[in-house]
Amino acid sequence: MKSEIIEINGVSMMFKLSSDRISSLKEYITSALSGKLSYKEFWALNNISINIKKGEVIGIIGHNGSGKSTLLKIISGIMKPTKGNIICNGNIVPMLELGSGFDFDLTGKENIYLNGAILGYSKKFLDEKYKEILEFSELGEFINVPIRNYSSGMMMRLAFSIATVVNPDILIVDEILSVGDEAFQEKSRKRMEELMSGGTTVLFVSHSLNQIREMCNRVVWLDHGKIRMIGDAEEVCDKYAL
Template sequence: MQIIKAEHISMQFNMASEKVDNIKEYLIRKIKGHISYDILWALQDVSFTMEAGESVALVGLNGSGKSTFLKVLAGVLEPTGGTINVRGSIAPLIELGAGFDIDLTAKENVWLNGAILGYPRPVMRTYYDDIVAFSGLGQFMDVPVKNFSSGMLARLAFSVMTFGTPDILIVDEVLAVGDFTFQEKCRRRIAEMQRNGTAILFVSHNMEQVREICTRAVWLEKGKVMADGECCQVTEQYMKKGEQAGGESVLP
């Protein structure tokens, strides 16, 4: 069953071409029509489909449009052009700490994210102890997350987003944060979710992880799809191109 269908997705950002020091100056210039913009196309005519239970990697250099596409898919951004249809629930691990209130405790953020994801309180009560156990943060659950390290935040975010069995799991570089043992724990959890039918959309610069988790890869460059196919073949093409380019980013 097709779970994601994106057709001709384009995303434009307007970037101010001159520096404005404060909001008052910006508003005055905007009213007078003195603000000029440079247009950046983060995505250009991207079409993409994904089947239920499939594991797909998005690869590309920094600035290639991967995170923008994930945000469009998750409903965080409205595309400038094109249409996107998603069937089922999404667990988005797009930005470290996204959806967390830094002034709330870890425990309070678990309940907050459960509500955001649409889970009723009885369901959260069922899963709460498992979330805490998986994160390994039992003694820190009453601490505000603003005092957490990036590794602790990654533990909490991954544990909250992967409880239950969402239809789609989006993972954007979260496994790059945290210690080796927790990364291994996360990979085992992802493998378990795959066996239970969750579709995985995975972003990482670690090609070893990509090949371990995914069977298909989509290569983005300057917001365009360069290749879409069997994971090892596409990642090999991507890495070869990167070596030829000297490893430079496609955008400044």
Template structure:
């Protein structure tokens, strides 16, 4: 898989987030083009301000649990997922993940649009740690789930974003992971494929073996799938607890 972490720990927790903060340096003035940016950078005339995307967030996820992350746009949810997936390194604090991760974040980000869908399946599979032999054995499963068999030898640049998402989701979930990270994946593509993706995630959940970290702007989806929730707002952890309690509290802020 894409991220391999500590698999020897026998604790009950699949994910441990300990006092995590994430700070980005942002340019303090607006620049109109890249040339202007580099000129100011070379002349040491470019100043940066710190943006705190996350501020001392802590939570643990038990093995087999389904945890939702809720919060308004720009609150740090996706940043938190990327830290857990190993894409970003936290500025402060630590994260431990026990097992293999299937990160459904920015589906298709590792694809080459000049290559065909078939070639991209092998390329993306390699990025996830799959061997050619593994992809050979599971190619039909991937293609059948994506429902794009007639388009396998078409360059990806001719695909719609929904078609790309179908391929990416099918590859990432072709086998059952230890930890599944889902970031707005189910909002891409047509409603029928969204339902198909949700059914596959539900199968993972019902197995009791897969830990799921789930982000969606649809509170109804979070309430259907998640047993507990963490509410992050403007980088700060507001609440953690039962899904119904957290979602009700989250809704009240808009009333």
């Protein structure tokens, strides 16, 4: 069996940005139909290649706009790269836009089953895990309230509880440990550590270098869509902090 669980091969991602100043939808449609709309190319990622072994915890750092979230979305299968390819040898749980699969008119309980189904969990599995999800989320009686009445912190707690109920092969995390209050953040961090010690491969984006140093084996530093440095967590974080 191959030791690499993720192979990222020459991945580039290009977005077309309109270079026209358009003030209305009507103007946009008119320009598009007449072929007068001009674009400029923006390469969010440029020729990224990384091999990740099973059980590694990889930190991804870089300033805003460096391509971190784009890379995570491509690995998760949310986006298709313009060039290159990615091979993932395991099931992925992406925790990127927590709660993006929620229906605001449904209760928390109904959303556990909806969001769980989106993540690929069976009803039987969710029945078995329902109590555990509820206890972890600390929502109590609010679980039977439509989530349009939830605070953002309550919604994040529910989404995190659903996403981490399994032990995935690959966990993709974007600034997740800022969920809820301090006590819940600490509980989230411990849950993440459990997953990591259980052999889950983790890709972790955070603006907190302390979190990256504490939790990661290796770090990828992205700068304007390119790899600036890749290596030992302490070494890369030290260079980034200069």
